[in-house]
Amino acid sequence: MAALTSLAAATTVGNAKLNIAIFVIFVLVTLTVVVKVASGKKTAEQYYTAGGAFSGRQNGIAIAGDYLSAASFLGIAGAIALQGMDGFLYSIGFLVAWLVALLLVAELMRNTGRFTMADVLSYRLKQRPVRIATSVSVLCVSLFYLLAQMAGAGGLVSLLLGVSGETAQNLVIAVVGAVMVTYVLIGGMKGTTWVQIIKAVLLISAAAIMTVWVLGKYGFSLSGLFTDSVDVAKTSTNPKTAAGAENLLHYGTKYGVTTLAKIDFISLSMALVLGTAGLPHVLQRFYTVPTSKAARKSVEWAIWLIGGFYLLTLVIGFGAGALVGPDAINAAPGKQNSAAPLLAFELGGSWMLGIVSGIAFATILAVVAGLTITASATFAHDLYKEVFKRGQSTQEQEVRIARISAIAIGLVAIFGGMLAKSQNIAFLVALAFAVAASANLPTILYSLFWKRFNTRGALWSIYGGLIASIGLIIFSPVVSGKAADPKTGLSPSMVTNPDIDFHWFPLDNPGLVSIPLAFFLGWLGSVTSKEFDAEKYAEMEVRSLTGHGVGKALEH
């Protein structure tokens, strides 16, 4: 117990100021960069896609910066620290998913779209209904993802500043939201991309330093690290942790206990692998490069960086288990999410903790800014220009709407984040992936690869996938009906009152049902409708494979 209080004290005393200082420095440096790169005229292209002027490598680093969110850095490191191999299993889905983007989506999207995901989906279908449907699902996915990041910011502050007070957490969420909106308004996509690039470099460097540091302590023997983390877990004061110490090296501690848990994990894996290439803010990044060749290069870089990062997370997770220990992690304010920051403190003291915390904040900022650009592009380009104004609006009007939307989204993110801060981050992220895999990916693949696909198929698939994934979650144990924790008497579900139980869907993750259903509805809707536009189909297919017309679209 003494060790715990000293640790808790160490993370607060004296360090709060240092943590804030490092965060402020990051904000100032990135703001300077954002202001510097933002000069020039503010066209819609500039705002949404930075005029497609980034190189493949720059964009690849920015993708890594966008994708390696606080949930994957703090969440996965913590999952590995406490659940061992099952956390590792979880991280692999996030990586393999990029092959879907590389092989099937990135290049063809780049060649057929210009600003938003809806550009591609509505290319050869009826503009208005498809744009509206796509916008609804883009906004849903972005909102869930946004709330996850903002909730993460609130959780992080309680750890880093040692305060768990409502007001302090809300204040931090408001500051993060305000800074993010500033980035977006001043810098547009160009500024945001640079923030993501800077953050990715910092995050991956810090993870690499921590990994080498941890491995150095074990003579660069992975086996030695594993042995020690098992030994430390054995000495845990929690009898359950001590008894399960050996299981850190084994699959099945979390996902393999019951048949239901196993099926649930299959469902989660499907959502991860098929969701990534349907995340709107990831797709938006493919428009920031000039050609499909550069889009390919982007994903190549992203895969190297993201894969490398998850390999580092394995060592960081086990390192936290061995050097910090499961008891200290569980006792810290952010629990599992605090494993990586606590390891940083253990290795390099308050400075290292400050740096890692600053990077974690930066991570949230960069991801949230990317999401805001994507969502505001959907509002301004798809809903305002194409649907409301039927394509008859000026650049100035469109950009103005995009900026107003960004402010509105910032406010939603701030207030939503305040409400959602007690929610489990991983759950919100998994939700975003499930909705993306169900509502977005089937339509993307069908419209790129299936000649027969048409408007009815798209609408059935998008709305069907959206309703099925969100509906099943509402009636899942995630929202209500998980057995109450004997200590607190509260249910770990979203509805914490254990007496309220309206769940009937047994799985936490809807993907196993909602993804195949969305694919089926897309097929069924298409074959029951006669609509087919041979001219548009020819144009889209030729353009998607040859890149014809992309350069011209960018010139004016």
Next chain:
Amino acid sequence: MSAQQPTTSEAYQAVQSSEEFQTLRKKFRGFVFPVTAFFLVWYFLYVLLSIFAQDFMNRFLFGKITIGLVFGFLQFLTTFAITFIYARWANRELDPLADAIGSRLDGVKEH
């Protein structure tokens, strides 16, 4: 938006039905579809073994390194390998074909 469509739809349809374009299409799909099928099967094999065949996956190979960990590393390895092979293949095989068709389309438009 009209500035984006200087090429007539007849031209696009002519290209679409041309032998050259069909070769490009076949080549592209002939690569990405089987590779996608492969990595999905390979990934779900890993997931299924990890949750249904734990006795096998949790066996120690050497030291504290289990078969399951090696399997996990192999997922990284195959992902990196597919990325490397696809990018090289597409740069060499796909791009010249696509560029040729693209520039011919521009030529058609000008005459």
